[in-house]
Amino acid sequence: MSHSLQHEPAQGVTPTLRLRPDTGKPNVRLRKQSDGAYRRHPDEIKEDCLSQPSEQIKLDISVADYRVVSKRDSEDTVQRMRESMKDIPRSKRAAEVKCEIIQIIVMPQLVDMRYLQTATDDVIERAVEAHFVYSSIYLIPGLSLAASMCAAFHRDWSWNARGVYYRHYYSPHWITGDHTLWIPTIDHDMFDHPQERPRRERAQRLLRHALDNKRWTKSEYAWEADAWSDVFGQIRDDPALAADKRECYMNMAEVYPVSATLTGKSEMAKRIPDASIGLATFHPQHYQNAIASYELDSERLQALTLHRKTSLISDPRLGESDLVYPFLVYEAKGWSGDPRDARLQACAAGATYLDMLDALARHPGPSGKVEGAYQFAGSRSAQVFALTSFGSHWHIMVGYRRPRLKREHAGHPGMSKTVYLYQRVWSGLISDERKAWELLSLIDQIHEWGVTTFRDYVIRHLRSWHKFGRMVWKGDAERMRAVLGKDAATSGQFIIFSLPSWADGFGTDFKAELRQKSGRLMLKRLIDEQAGEPSITCVQGSCRARGYKCFSPEDFVRHCSSVHDNHSGESGRSVVKEVFDQAASDMKETLQELRANCYEIGPEADTSCAEQAWTMVHDNTCIESPTRYN
Known part of the structure; x- marks a missing residue:
């Protein structure tokens, strides 16, 4: 016989809800830790992590020497503990010595799909997400840590020093008040709506290819090719946008081998993301097209890039102007790749694109001078999207640019002045139709934002730059005629121009090519402009x-x-x-x-x-x- 513990209220008696009195004290104590990718709110960050560490790493120390020093310090610490407990009886040591676990740092293992083929989707996702984040704490400059930890997290921490940070949980609290970010969203109730039928058909095709690639453990090329057709197909067909596997030149700051902080030196580095998506440019014969824009004229944008007084870079392939102001970058890895590498590569390229947008958003002026003020109230709100795929596991991140804050060790030697903050918007394993539909829904929203809001943002800021560019190129044409005479365009003579400042780190051949491009633009202006x-x-x-x-x-x-x-x-x-x-x-x-x-x-x-x-x-x-x- 079973007995019920519930009592029926008497008839005619209304039950009374009794609440416990408010004690005025929070029931949940917020646990504060070192800042890292898994923090959900700024209040979770320990304040003492922002102070100067008592033990500093020597900047010029090598990895081998640091291993020796770290091992010696560890042995000295153990010896001091033994000396301090020598006079304490064994029976009392547990009561006398207090140990506290401050934080546990886990070093994830690389995901090996040979052993996870039969695992559940949840197990695969947890393993991929852990390695995608990898370093659970950010760089604390100067802090002396174990040699093994410095070696394992050096790559992640070096990008922290350069200003690149990744937040695994999106929150508006990480966004400063002078920025406004647009975030795509998913309306789950629309999945069964009739108007979603075309997108669901695309999702079924994406799922079919993903399962086939997984079954036959295909290479990275297969995953990348399917992404171009199944995910970015509609973007490629849009005449207002341009998509390409395009090289990207970035000024890579050097870091110390142990501390991971900046040395003060840099070099020009070339990277090729698997996909960069930006705005398409036009030529005069295209102006009858309704989508053509005079501000996005290819030759005019190239002129802004090549002139020494403007140096406004619009195309990541420096000196060109075919794919301008990318707003989406994509990195693909097969199941045998490394998801962390995909994240770092995508975020690095996105940081370069954010620098291009920041330069565009400012008032035009001579290159190399103090940065001008922003043109409009919303000019700071430039953003890019960084996408990665590890096999069939996708990540969508949104990133924006801002000055380094106190919690990110602003003003500390060896740390950049600028931060590129990326937050995860969505991630998932394409193992069923619904996940594939969610990914395509977000991509389609980013597509629409790119051809409307983002394109209008770029065109609006380009107007003042084109006005300034006309002035400086016209002045150069007049000065050339002053030297070469009225027939400068047909004299066969020329004047060697100073190159823009961004070309300083390149070789002789590349500079010669830039001079030829600049000379062709000048020749056209000499023909078009009035005699000097x-x-x-x-x-x-x-x-x-x-x-x-x-x-x-x-x-x-x-x-x-x-x-x-x-x-x-x-x-x-x-x-x-x-x-x-x-x-x-x-x-x-x-x-x-x-x-x-x-x-x-x-x-x-x-x-x-x-x-x-x-x-x-x-x-x-x-x-x-x-x-x-x-």
């Missing part, structure tokens, strides 16, 4: 924005009278004529001086002489045409 003659440019009233060039004193007086209703008397005409004659005289003297120092500027001329001639023209304000007269 002494002139006066009106910048009054409606002429202030673009300027109106006048090639004689009479023309200038006539223009002021008809356009600005400014009728100059005899004294005004004489002042204009005096300014014009002085500009012509100064130009003539400077040309004579240039020809005396450099008889010919052309293919046979001495390079140093040509650069000297260019410097003289560039720095001599008396021949800067047009002469400003207000």
Whole structure:
């Protein structure tokens, strides 16, 4: 016989809900730990981790020497503990000596699908996620740790020093107040909706290929090829976007072999992500197309990249302008690969793309000067998406750029000033149709965001850069005519230009190629622009924005009278004529001086002489045409 412990309330009696009184104390104590990828909120971070470590690693120590020092320190610590417990009886040692486990750090093993083929999806996902994160704590600069730990986590910590951080759990609390991120979402109720039938058919095809690749343990190429067709197929078909396996040049900061902090040196590194997706560019013959944009003209963007005063990089393949401002990067690994490598490679490329967007978002100005202010209130809110796949296990991350904060050891020697923070938006194993549908749903949302919000963001910020670019290229064309004469475009001579600052780390052949591209752009402007003659440019009233060039004193007086209703008397005409004659005289003297120092500027001329001639023209304000007269 069983007895029930529940009592039925008497009829007519209403049960009363009794709550325990509020004690005013939280029932759950927040456990604080060192900052790392698994922290969900800034309040979980231990404050003492932000202070300067008492034991510092010598920066110039080698890995072998550090192993010896670490082993010796460990032995000394054990010896001191034994000495301190020598006088304590064994029966009392447990009560006298208190040990506390501060934190347990697990070093995940590489996922081997040979042993996980028959495992459940949950087991596979946990194993992949653990190795994807790998280092559960971030770099604490200068902290002396075991040699084995420094060796195991050196790669992850070196990217922390360069500013790249990964958060395994997305939270708006990690986003600073001056940023706004757009995040794709999944509406699970839509899975059975009739309008989702096309996407579910795509999901079934993606699942079929994923299971086939897993069954036959295919190489990384098979996974990558299926991603291009099954996941990114609609993006490739969009004429407003460009997708390619495109090389990416990044300025890679060097780190110390043990401490993983920055040495202060850097070198140019070339990486090739498996996919980069950005905006498509156009040529004049495309302007009849409704999606073509004058701001995304390929030649105009290349001109901004190659000029020394703008140096605005828009294409990760430096010097080109076919795939500009990528907003999505993808890295694929087969089951025999390393998911952590995919994350680090994707985040590194994404950091380069964020730097490109940050430069675009600022007011244009001479390259190499102090960074300009942001153009608009929302200019800081640039973001990119980093995607990785390890076999059929996918990750989607969103990343943005900001200054380093105190909790990230801002101001500490050997740490970058900028942080590229990535948060996981979604991850899953493509083992059923629903998971495949979720992935495609998120990708389609990112696709729509890229051709609308992101594209509008780029076009809006490019307008001021194109205006500045027209000004500096026009000035160079006029200076070239001042040196080479009116027929500079057909003279067969040229002036060697200074290259943009980003080209300093490249070799001679690459620089020569950049000069050829820059020369072709200059030749076109020499043909299009007016001949270089002494002139006066009106910048009054409606002429202030673009300027109106006048090639004689009479023309200038006539223009002021008809356009600005400014009728100059005899004294005004004489002042204009005096300014014009002085500009012509100064130009003539400077040309004579240039020809005396450099008889010919052309293919046979001495390079140093040509650069000297260019410097003289560039720095001599008396021949800067047009002469400003207000």
